[in-house]
Amino acid sequence: MIGHLDGQSFSAVIVGAGPAGASLAIRLANAGQNVLLLEKSRFPRHKLCGEFVSPECADHFDELGIASAVKDVSPAEILETRFYTRSGRSLTIPNKWLSRSERSAIGVSRFQLDRLLMEQARDSGVVLCELSEALSPIVEMGRLTGLKVRSESGDVANVRTSVAIDASGRAQSLARHFQPDNSSSRAEVVAFKTHLSNAKIAKDVCEIYSFRGGYGGCSEVENGRFNLCFVMNSSHVRAIGNDRHAIMENGILKNTRAKEVLSDIELSDLWLTVAIPRFGRSNCCPFPGVFAVGDAAGFIDPFTGSGIALALQTAKLCAASILENGDIRNAELNYRQNYLKAVSQRMRFCRLIRVISAVPAVADNLIDLLSISPLFGKLVAKATRVGT
Numbered sequence: 200m201i202g203h204l205d206g207q208s209f210s211a212v213i214v215g216a217g218p219a220g221a222s223l224a225i226r227l228a229n230a231g232q233n234v235l236l237l238e239k240s241r242f243p244r245h246k247l248c249g250e251f252v253s254p255e256c257a258d259h260f261d262e263l264g265i266a267s268a269v270k271d272v273s274p275a276e277i278l279e280t281r282f283y284t285r286s287g288r289s290l291t292i293p294n295k296w297l298s299r300s301e302r303s304a305i306g307v308s309r310f311q312l313d314r315l316l317m318e319q320a321r322d323s324g325v326v327l328c329e330l331s332e333a334l335s336p337i338v339e340m341g342r343l344t345g346l347k348v349r350s351e352s353g354d355v356a357n358v359r360t361s362v363a364i365d366a367s368g369r370a371q372s373l374a375r376h377f378q379p380d381n382s383s384s385r386a387e388v389v390a391f392k393t394h395l396s397n398a399k400i401a402k403d404v405c406e407i408y409s410f411r412g413g414y415g416g417c418s419e420v421e422n423g424r425f426n427l428c429f430v431m432n433s434s435h436v437r438a439i440g441n442d443r444h445a446i447m448e449n450g451i452l453k454n455t456r457a458k459e460v461l462s463d464i465e466l467s468d469l470w471l472t473v474a475i476p477r478f479g480r481s482n483c484c485p486f487p488g489v490f491a492v493g494d495a496a497g498f499i500d501p502f503t504g505s506g507i508a509l510a511l512q513t514a515k516l517c518a519a520s521i522l523e524n525g526d527i528r529n530a531e532l533n534y535r536q537n538y539l540k541a542v543s544q545r546m547r548f549c550r551l552i553r554v555i556s557a558v559p560a561v562a563d564n565l566i567d568l569l570s571i572s573p574l575f576g577k578l579v580a581k582a583t584r585v586g587t
């Protein structure tokens with residue numbers, strides 16, 4: 200029920216309770232702000248993601264107070280990431296290269312991780328409304344004064360705020376009201392994810408497989424299950440048709456290593472599928488009083504396994520800008536500056552790797568080149584984390 204919210208005033212309203220929104224809500228509430236967190240779905244819920252939680256996240260979990268709760272769900276410890284070319288050549292990167300603190304990565308489902316963050320937000324005093332969808336901003340005399348929100352039953356409430364944060368992921372539910380409409384642009388790639396058992400890979404390794412038209416990965420999450428997730432150019436998906444078995448056979452299973460390790464798998468969850476229109480940066484401050492964090496501000500290529508870390512990092516930057524600058528204009532300037540410093544170079548580098556890797560011969564040569572010396576591999580791994 201959101202009817203009781205009608206006309207209520209909040210210091211900040213956050214749209215979306217994924218890692219970006221929930222962590223931002225915790226940080227603002229811990230600093231004494233009166234925060235409303237809106238989430239259109241009911242948690243816990245499955246989420247399309249590789250569920251590789253990169254090492255930088257551990258420091259955020261400490262700060263957010265969820266480190267021991269994460270440990271309690273028994274995540275897999277993932278020490279290495281191994282990239283396999285189509286023909287089976289490989290390159291191994293120790294995951295501790297991905298963060299300054301040299302902690303290891305973990306595998307944990309978004310079903311659990313997002314639930315833990317949401318519960319921590321609620322315990323921190325955040326007013327949390329699930330099944331509540333932010334519909335549109337309310338702008339009066341050129342200023343943001345609130346948001347229109349709809350509950351599952353269809354009730355619509357107007358909540359009042361001068362600070363709204365878009366943490367709605369790639370949907371950009373709030374920011375899109377202030378920028379050109381890209382909704383008609385065709386999906387660049389289609390992504391697929393499921394959970395399974397019996398993958399024949401080592402417990403502490405995340406394996407990444409390239410194949411014509413895409414790439415995918417498999418690694419363990421909690422309870423001995425594995426996450427299998429892959430992306431494929433939408434033109435390839437259209438050519439193959441809407442048959443999951445054919446998509447597997449003509450996609451990820453064309454990689455010799457993937458075929459070997461996935462030969463006896465048993466699915467334990469349904470497939471999730473999502474179309475992704477584009478990668479890259481958007482506007483992190485699309486309107487006075489409106490901030491964007493996480494995927495809503497920019498979507499980094501999933502091969503880096505750093506989307507969750509980026510969501511947590513941009514939320515931290517946004518919280519600091521709001522809390523340390525009384526004036527909203529100064530907060531925007533500060534956030535924009537810090538956001539660009541943290542994200543721009545990393546996004547450009549990842550885009551470059553993606554373009555290069557799309558050409559199979561070049562991808563193979565790149566793996567050979569990086570294997571010559573651990574230093575090359577380390578430099579490339581670190582470059583996907585510039586700004587952290």
Ligand SMILES: Cc1cc2nc3c(=O)[nH]c(=O)nc-3n(C[C@H](O)[C@H](O)[C@H](O)COP(=O)(O)OP(=O)(O)OC[C@H]3O[C@@H](n4cnc5c(N)ncnc54)[C@H](O)[C@@H]3O)c2cc1C
Pocket residue numbers: 214215216217218219220237238239240247248249250251252253331332333334366367368369370372390391428429430475492493494495501504505506507508510
């Ligand atoms: C194929 C693929 C694989 C990936 N693998 C990895 C990986 O292994 N490791 C990694 O770190 N990252 C990975 N990512 C990226 C990662 O999933 C995202 O970067 C991360 O989820 C971003 O978090 P967020 O909080 O910004 O958005 P989200 O997690 O998308 O959360 C947004 C929330 O907003 C809610 N919402 C949307 N609209 C509204 C509205 N109008 N009102 C209220 N609520 C709303 C949604 O229901 C959702 O819960 C992958 C992504 C893809 C596509």
